[in-house]
Amino acid sequence: MEERKDELQTKGKEKEVKYSIIVPTYNERLNIALIIYLIFKHLRDVEFEVIVVDDGSPDGTQDIVKQLQQVYGEDRILLRARPRKLGLGTAYAHGLKHARGDFVVIMDADLSHHPKYLPSFIRKQKETGANIVTGTRYVKNGGVHGWNLMRKLTSRGANVLAQTLLWPGVSDLTGSFRLYERSVLEDLVTSCVSKGYVFQMEMIVRATRKGYRVEEVPITFVDRVFGSSKLGGSEIVEYLKGLVYLLFTT
Amino acid sequence: MKHIFKVTSVLAAISAIWIGLLQTSLLPPNYTWLLPIYLVVALGCYGLFMVGIGLMFFPTCPQEAVLLQQDIVEAKEFLSKNGVDVASD
Numbered sequence: 001m002e003e004r005k006d007e008l009q010t011k012g013k014e015k016e017v018k019y020s021i022i023v024p025t026y027n028e029r030l031n032i033a034l035i036i037y038l039i040f041k042h043l044r045d046v047e048f049e050v051i052v053v054d055d056g057s058p059d060g061t062q063d064i065v066k067q068l069q070q071v072y073g074e075d076r077i078l079l080r081a082r083p084r085k086l087g088l089g090t091a092y093a094h095g096l097k098h099a100r101g102d103f104v105v106i107m108d109a110d111l112s113h114h115p116k117y118l119p120s121f122i123r124k125q126k127e128t129g130a131n132i133v134t135g136t137r138y139v140k141n142g143g144v145h146g147w148n149l150m151r152k153l154t155s156r157g158a159n160v161l162a163q164t165l166l167w168p169g170v171s172d173l174t175g176s177f178r179l180y181e182r183s184v185l186e187d188l189v190t191s192c193v194s195k196g197y198v199f200q201m202e203m204i205v206r207a208t209r210k211g212y213r214v215e216e217v218p219i220t221f222v223d224r225v226f227g228s229s230k231l232g233g234s235e236i237v238e239y240l241k242g243l244v245y246l247l248f249t250t
Numbered sequence: 251m252k253h254i255f256k257v258t259s260v261l262a263a264i265s266a267i268w269i270g271l272l273q274t275s276l277l278p279p280n281y282t283w284l285l286p287i288y289l290v291v292a293l294g295c296y297g298l299f300m301v302g303i304g305l306m307f308f309p310t311c312p313q314e315a316v317l318l319q320q321d322i323v324e325a326k327e328f329l330s331k332n333g334v335d336v337a338s339d
Contacts, residue, residue: 033334037325067334111318138304143311156304160297166253209253220311222318248254 019048019122020099020182021107024091028109029059035107036068036077038115046122051098053091054081089199093189096182105179112221113177120217121179131212133179134204135219136172146223158239162201165247169208170216173201177219184212198242205250264289 021039025032036050052065065079080098082091092106105121107113113135121133137144138159147155162173174197180188184207192202207214271282326336 030336033329033336034322034325037329038321064335071329071332071334111322114314114318114321138309140309143309143314145311145315149305152305152308153301156301156308160300160304164293164297165257167256220314222311222315246253247257248252250253 017047017049017100019043019046019103019105019179020095020101021048021050021105021118022092022095022099023050023052023107023109024088024095025052025054025057025061025109026085027057027059027061029057029061029064031109031111032061033064033068035109035111035115036072039118040072040076042115042118046119049076049078049100051078051080051095053095054079055085055091056081056083087195089189089192089195092185096186096189099182102182103179104182104185106185107177112223114220114222117177117217117219124215124217125179128215129213130215131181131184132204132207132214134170134172134214134216135175135177136170136216137175137219137221138171139216139218142172142218142220144221144223154236162243165243166205166250168201168205170204170214172216173204175219176200178204194242194245196238198238198245201242202246202250205246209250 023032023035032052039048039050052061054061054065062079062081065077069077069079078098080094082094096104103122103125105118107115117135121135124130124133136142144152144155159171159173162168166173176197187210188203188206191206192199194202204214268282268285271277271285272279275282329336
């Protein structure tokens, strides 16, 4: 696994950037380094750049990104920070402004999205000419690890409800591991106004309504390597409100 | 066309069929009056059934957690060799 620094750094200069990978971060000091290593490992012969949108993390995430820039090159890893937590939708818009690629990948920094699936996103887009390729956890070759029965139940119930009400055309509505054609992402980010994971739902539902071609690839989702995230009553209420909003406005 | 219009037209079509059945008495009227309730109950049962099936066949991937840990070890090794601080916070 030894890679000479200059080999890694010159790739970006020689070729045009085709894929921009936007990673919003907040306090992901360790994970951002791991994820960047894995991205470079799995996209060896691809022309890409990584855009880290950090919302003023107090744990020194930005310092780590600067160290990574020394290893991989400042034109392969862009740090486009913001002063404080300003929300996911605006993080994508901010990253988009600096993106050079024809395609934009969005993914989480906490290692629930594994970079080893990036080649399958790219391949699916090339094969089908899709405008959007979205990762789905709920199909045969996909899956989730780290969810208890209650969590699976709410996920499945939420999914059935959303399918019945919205006819979205995708199996995983709340997933945020996606590849977008750049112009499509620009269009959707300006049209969507929700917050949190309802934002992800709104993006994909509006994409379907606008007639964009959406394809899916299976992904596996390992929930929070260090600890488990909880889903409380207020999230459920927020989800239901989001569904009703999408039912009436898309 | 907005999605809500599609939904309301489906509901309107179903209502039209129901009213039609009431008027023409193809089925006994006291049965026809209860049809909407049967429909809602059937829809609820279908929903519960889909949730149950989904829960039974929920795809899991325990091996992925193991692979991820291996990837983390590999990444930490490379990164610390190249001057990136990989201490946990």
